[in-house]
Amino acid sequence: MVKPLDDVRQISALTYGFIASKALFAAVDLDLFTRIAGGTANLETLANATAVAPNRLRTLLTALKTVGLVTETDGKFANSPAAATYLVAGAPGDFRDYISVVNGGFLYEGLRHLGKAMRGERTFPDKGFYEGIVYSEGGVGGSAFSRAQHAGSLGPAQVMARRVDLGSATTLLDVGGGSGAYTLAFLRKNPKLSATILDFPQTVDTARRYAAEAGMADRVNHVAGNALTTPWPGEQDVVLMSYVWSAVGGNDIRTLASRAFDSLKPGGQVLIHDFMVDDDHSGPAFAAWYLLGALPDNPEAECLSGGFVERCLSDAGFSVDGTEPMLHEITALTRARKP
Numbered sequence: 082m083v084k085p086l087d088d089v090r091q092i093s094a095l096t097y098g099f100i101a102s103k104a105l106f107a108a109v110d111l112d113l114f115t116r117i118a119g120g121t122a123n124l125e126t127l128a129n130a131t132a133v134a135p136n137r138l139r140t141l142l143t144a145l146k147t148v149g150l151v152t153e154t155d156g157k158f159a160n161s162p163a164a165a166t167y168l169v170a171g172a173p174g175d176f177r178d179y180i181s182v183v184n185g186g187f188l189y190e191g192l193r194h195l196g197k198a199m200r201g202e203r204t205f206p207d208k209g210f211y212e213g214i215v216y217s218e219g220g221v222g223g224s225a226f227s228r229a230q231h232a233g234s235l236g237p238a239q240v241m242a243r244r245v246d247l248g249s250a251t252t253l254l255d256v257g258g259g260s261g262a263y264t265l266a267f268l269r270k271n272p273k274l275s276a277t278i279l280d281f282p283q284t285v286d287t288a289r290r291y292a293a294e295a296g297m298a299d300r301v302n303h304v305a306g307n308a309l310t311t312p313w314p315g316e317q318d319v320v321l322m323s324y325v326w327s328a329v330g331g332n333d334i335r336t337l338a339s340r341a342f343d344s345l346k347p348g349g350q351v352l353i354h355d356f357m358v359d360d361d362h363s364g365p366a367f368a369a370w371y372l373l374g375a376l377p378d379n380p381e382a383e384c385l386s387g388g389f390v391e392r393c394l395s396d397a398g399f400s401v402d403g404t405e406p407m408l409h410e411i412t413a414l415t416r417a418r419k420p
């Protein structure tokens with residue numbers, strides 16, 4: 082439980098918090114942390130490397146120092162340990178692409194429209210906000226979005242594939258599978274498995290490319306369509322939906338749950354992986370923030386919790402095994418079986 086605030090400065094810190102986020106996004110876009118890791122990093126060398134005027138770069142670096150991302154000693158800049166591990170090209174946890182495109186691009190852009198979303202208004206009448214800005218003229222385009230999504234999903238997908246034993250399963254249907262990061266992780270871990278990815282037509286080329294790059298093109302089938310209306314293949318051992326239930330409204334969640342039920346063999350299992358808060362809605366914060374970030378995309382989206390997801394699955398006829406944390410304080414996984 083978070084301690085209730087009692088100081089106006091704490092409220093100020095919240096109102097200014099987005100400026101720190103913007104400083105991070107700007108630094109990642111200039112690839113500042115990679116440049117700092119690369120060698121002598123003083124204001125002059127960094128200004129030359131980034132082609133940013135020293136006055137502006139000084140201001141940005143000062144902001145980055147205040148949040149602990151970089152340090153400065155005798156005019157030389159150094160990355161903090163976390164910046165060195167996660168924000169530098171080639172570093173073990175490098176997720177610059179995800180920060181820049183998903184958080185700095187989509188989430189930030191989307192949240193500018195939160196007020197409208199709270200009133201139940203949609204930015205694009207016929208599609209979600211992200212789909213609208215990804216695929217509209219001048220948008221980043223489906224492949225840039227899928228690439229960033231892929232970078233963000235690779236690590237978590239491996240965690241899930243290690244943790245979830247698919248037993249003797251031979252067929253997996255990944256609904257809203259996007260780039261196929263989860264599918265590929267499960268295929269790698271389960272040599273007898275083959276998979277179908279169902280997603281909007283715009284993502285299929287990217288998913289095909291990743292499957293080919295992973296040497297698994299012959300084990301992945303792609304269905305281009307809308308998961309709410311396009312027929313799903315039947316006789317599946319496993320149906321996975323990762324970050325899909327947070328993107329659709331309550332009625333559509335019910336439709337996806339009953340479609341999953343129909344496409345599974347008896348004994349087959351459904352896996353719902355998504356941002357989920359605790360059932361008493363007390364947190365965790367990151368899950369709550371991501372769910373808030375989903376509202377501009379779809380004002381009908383639900384505040385998912387383990388209990389909510391389990392109820393939807395059991396209403397669709399599933400026997401629920403339970404919900405467990407997946408990405409610490411961000412996502413959870415609910416497993417259920419078709420009796």
Ligand SMILES: C[S@@+](CC[C@H](N)C(=O)[O-])C[C@H]1O[C@@H](n2cnc3c(N)ncnc32)[C@H](O)[C@@H]1O
Nearest residue numbers: 234257258259262280281306307308309323324
């Ligand atoms: C946040 S991405 C997650 C992708 C992937 N499951 C992962 O975890 O990396 C959500 C995906 O669901 C897809 N999606 C959302 N609504 C859909 C629908 N009605 N039909 C098909 N795909 C849908 C989107 O195109 C996108 O690829």
